[in-house]
Amino acid sequence: MENVDFKVFSGPAKDPDGRVAALRVPQGCKLSRKEIDDYTKYVGIYGARGLAYIKVNGWETKGREGLQSPILKFLPDEAVSGIMERTGAEDGDLIFFGADKATVVNEALGALRVKLGEDLGLMEGDWRPLWVVDFPMFEWDAGAKRWTSLHHPFTAPQEAHLGLLKTDPGACLSRAYDMVLNGTEVGGGSMRIHRSEVQSQVLELLGIEEQEAQDKFGFLLNALEYGCPPHGGLAFGLDRLVMLMAGAHSIRDVMAFPKTQSAACLLTEAPSEVSAQQLRELSIRLRVPQKEQDSPSS
Structure with missing residues (x-):
């Protein structure tokens, strides 16, 4: 991708800290434009600025003409053939791309892979x-x-x-x-x-x-x-x-006494109030926030 006209790809490809990666989605052509847009928003959580794609409608019979994507006009035949060969994409598949700093691409496409597996029922039940x-x-x-x-x-x-x-x-x-x-x-x-x-x-x-x-x-x-x-x-x-x-989705579901996200324990009601004697022993003094000092009730 270093020499393509598409700077979204060529920029990261030339950057020593960049990466261009592809993710093949089996039978992903069935995804609607809205669903693709939703996945684009999803990878944005991980810092990705976009999500390019190619729909493989009929590569085996029509070649380049059997592909559908707004980025194809920027890619020469050599690059397109390389993409198809390296991804092993077949008719009916969809290819997502990540192009950015390697850390961003790894995080975004890694999370997208898991989400697509769950959404499209591609997860397998064997222990691996x-x-x-x-x-x-x-x-x-x-x-x-x-x-x-x-x-x-x-x-x-x-x-x-x-x-x-x-x-x-x-x-x-x-x-x-x-x-x-x-x-x-x-x-x-x-x-x-x-x-x-x-x-x-x-x-x-x-x-x-x-x-x-x-x-x-x-x-x-x-x-x-x-x-x-x-x-x-x-x-x-x-x-x-x-x-x-257990088939759970969080370790909190299998812990006897899980803490809340704010680290509070519902069983022991910790953290609790600290006595004045304990504070003196540790030479700690509590300061009242300025807003409370200025309030009429204080």
Whole structure:
């Protein structure tokens, strides 16, 4: 898509941080224009500025003439053929496109895929676990203009990518892993950094100076100097497994005493009023909001 006249596609295709991705919807031609517009609004929740599409009415018999889309006039035959070949689209299918920063495209099309699966009855009932691996080690915070850890600062980079810590942090992959079951993450973890010099490199890359690293993580860096074997872990979410087994849509449906969205406990009525004695013990003083002070009743 780098050389097409459609800047909505060519711009992200040329951007190192951009991505153009396609999502094939089996028998999606039956979707009305209103439904497509509704899905366009839906991906807007995830930052997408639009949702291009191609309806495959008769590619097998008519070729390009069997396609329907307002973007086709901007795409040369070579690009159209490439789209059809790479998506494997058949007559009756619809192809949605995402074109933006890679993070936006991933979030928007990922959510759209799940919603389409639910709306069109494409979900399958079999249990299908999988491992997600090869996570990026870092992600760029455009606002703060610095690298941040995608997992946490103590996740080990892949051995073959140690050199990328200095030359190309964005291409460095970590030794983190998630287990996903039918689209729901049920476990996650990572191998940890076990060498002091690698840990110091990662902290420096994250903008943590040597003195600050010693102040905050000196106990860890010093311990690693004495030798530490490779180690890692995996934490499973049993509540999520129970949620899937019960056919529920939220872990709150299978928790004995779930908190509300404001973190209040309906069983114990927490948080509750704090006594003056407790406040004195902690040297805490409550300040009355200005509006209450100015009200006639006060």
